[in-house]
Amino acid sequence: MSSPPVIRYTRTDDDVDLAYWRLGRGPVLIHSPNVQLGHAGAEWSVPGMRRWYEALARHFTVVRFDHRGGGLSSRAGGGQSIDALVQDIDAVAAETSPQPFVLLGWLSGGLPAIAYAARYPSRVSHLVLWCSFARNADHGLAPRLGALFQMAATDWELFTESISQAALGWRDTDAARRWAAVLRDATTPNEFRAFLEARREWDVADRLGQVRAPTLILHDRSNALASEERSRELASSIPGASLFICDTVDGTPGDDALAAVLALAGLDVGRAGGLAELTPREREVLGLVVEGATNAQIAERLFISVDTVTRHLTHVYAKTGTRSRAQAVRYALERGLSDS
Numbered sequence: 001m002s003s004p005p006v007i008r009y010t011r012t013d014d015d016v017d018l019a020y021w022r023l024g025r026g027p028v029l030i031h032s033p034n035v036q037l038g039h040a041g042a043e044w045s046v047p048g049m050r051r052w053y054e055a056l057a058r059h060f061t062v063v064r065f066d067h068r069g070g071g072l073s074s075r076a077g078g079g080q081s082i083d084a085l086v087q088d089i090d091a092v093a094a095e096t097s098p099q100p101f102v103l104l105g106w107l108s109g110g111l112p113a114i115a116y117a118a119r120y121p122s123r124v125s126h127l128v129l130w131c132s133f134a135r136n137a138d139h140g141l142a143p144r145l146g147a148l149f150q151m152a153a154t155d156w157e158l159f160t161e162s163i164s165q166a167a168l169g170w171r172d173t174d175a176a177r178r179w180a181a182v183l184r185d186a187t188t189p190n191e192f193r194a195f196l197e198a199r200r201e202w203d204v205a206d207r208l209g210q211v212r213a214p215t216l217i218l219h220d221r222s223n224a225l226a227s228e229e230r231s232r233e234l235a236s237s238i239p240g241a242s243l244f245i246c247d248t249v250d251g252t253p254g255d256d257a258l259a260a261v262l263a264l265a266g267l268d269v270g271r272a273g274g275l276a277e278l279t280p281r282e283r284e285v286l287g288l289v290v291e292g293a294t295n296a297q298i299a300e301r302l303f304i305s306v307d308t309v310t311r312h313l314t315h316v317y318a319k320t321g322t323r324s325r326a327q328a329v330r331y332a333l334e335r336g337l338s339d340s
Contacts, residue, residue: 004044005064007072010095012087019072020065020092024057027125027265028097031064032089032109032116035080036195039071039186040064046178048250051311055258058318059267060102065092067109069195070187080198085112086119093123100125102265103213107131107226111204114238118210126264127215129234130253131226136202138230145225149196156189166224168251175250208237215241216264218257220248249307255314259323277319285312290329 005021012018019040033040043049043064056062066073067088069080089112093101103124105113110132117124133139148166152159157180164179187195215238219231228245235243246257253261278286281302288298295309302309313328322328 004041007041010091012068012091014084014087016068016088017074018065018068018088018091020063020096022096023053023062023064024060026060026267028099028101029056029060029062030089030092030097030101030103031062032085032103032105032113033064033066033071034107034109035067035085035112035199036070036108036187036192037183038066038106038109039182040066041072042182042185046175046182046250046252047307047311048175048248048252051249051314052252052258055314055318056261058315059262059265061096063092063096063101066186067112069191071185075191080195082112082115082202082204086116089113089116090120102126102128102261104128104130104261105132108199108202110234111136111202114204114211115207117213117215118204118207121210121212124213127211127213127238128218128261128264129215129231130218131220131223131231132217132234133227133230134203134205134208134234134237136199139227142227148225152189152192152196156184160184163225164251167226168222168248179251205237208234209239211238211241214264216260217241217243218253218260219243219245220251220253221245222248223251249310249314254310255317256323258314259317262318263323278316282312282316282319285309286316286328286332289313289325290332 005023007019007021009017009019021040053062067085068074100123103113103117107130110129113127117127148159148163151162160180160183161176164176164183168176217231217235219228220226231243235241244257244260247254285298288301295306298309299306316328317323320328320331322331
């Protein structure tokens with residue numbers, strides 16, 4: 001496993017210390033994480049999340065920070081109102097990006113991202129929202145999620161395991177356990193109960209129409225806690241926004257979602273490096289794709305896991321500027337599997 005990036009710190013105007021790391025090169029992409037349940041360091045142990053960050057970092061300078069109250073940032077002070085969380089984004093942006101940047105709002109981190117984009121339209125070049133929503137009253141009080149939140153008060157370990165399983169569509173026990181461990185690193189039962197009280201009044205619905213940045217709404221079809229209806233509401237309320245429904249790896253965006261983000265930012269072709277940049281294993285995987293092998297068949301042939309095959313394909317797509325198996329096959333055949 002590659003080493004996690006170096007953790008750095010910056011301070012908000014109300015004296016809250018925020019942890020962040022920076023990875024890659026190119027236009028800045030600031031990642032506003034799932035508030036209270038994100039951990040900039042521990043997430044690196046989740047293969048799908050690490051793959052996602054590394055894939056983004058081939059095209060962007062990725063800046064991942066922890067909002068106040070959770071993870072590696074200050075665990076007390078400043079409150080967790082939307083306006084306070086907007087201060088967090090502003091402090092990280094002032095530290096890392098003098099130019100307009102791509103802002104990625106992840107789950108509940110989408111609400112302060114929306115509010116920031118509405119308040120500072122000249123600072124946000126593009127807005128990406130992953131499985132997010134506009135009102136806590138619509139999302140956080142939904143029966144299924146509400147039942148899980150009640151569990152947090154009585155059995156913390158069962159809560160972290162259950163909410164992770166639900167987010168993964170109840171299909172990957174090992175990945176869910178890794179995510180549950182991240183959640184337990186990110187917060188404590190008492191901190192989480194305080195957070196739930198703070199977010200009770202979260203509502204950015206009146207700010208959606210004020211967003212001017214080109215916007216992409218990504219929705220994970222397998223996440224049992226994310227609502228496609230909420231994603232569609234965002235897409236219909238933010239001027240010019242587009243909705244992309246996608247599949248995931250370990251609960252994180254897959255190849256098609258990455259391609260959609262690159263296309264939004266105009267980087268899907270111009271930043272591609274071609275077959276010459278592929279590692280020997282990536283070329284081997286691509287060769288088997290050209291032969292028509294499925295991911296499962298490739299995994300069996302190469303004695304690796306299906307998740308590893310998926311990760312290699314993500315790298316292939318990013319380096320060749322393709323978005324699908326069909327495009328990658330055509331690209332490879334046109335170049336005889338060698339453009340060096």
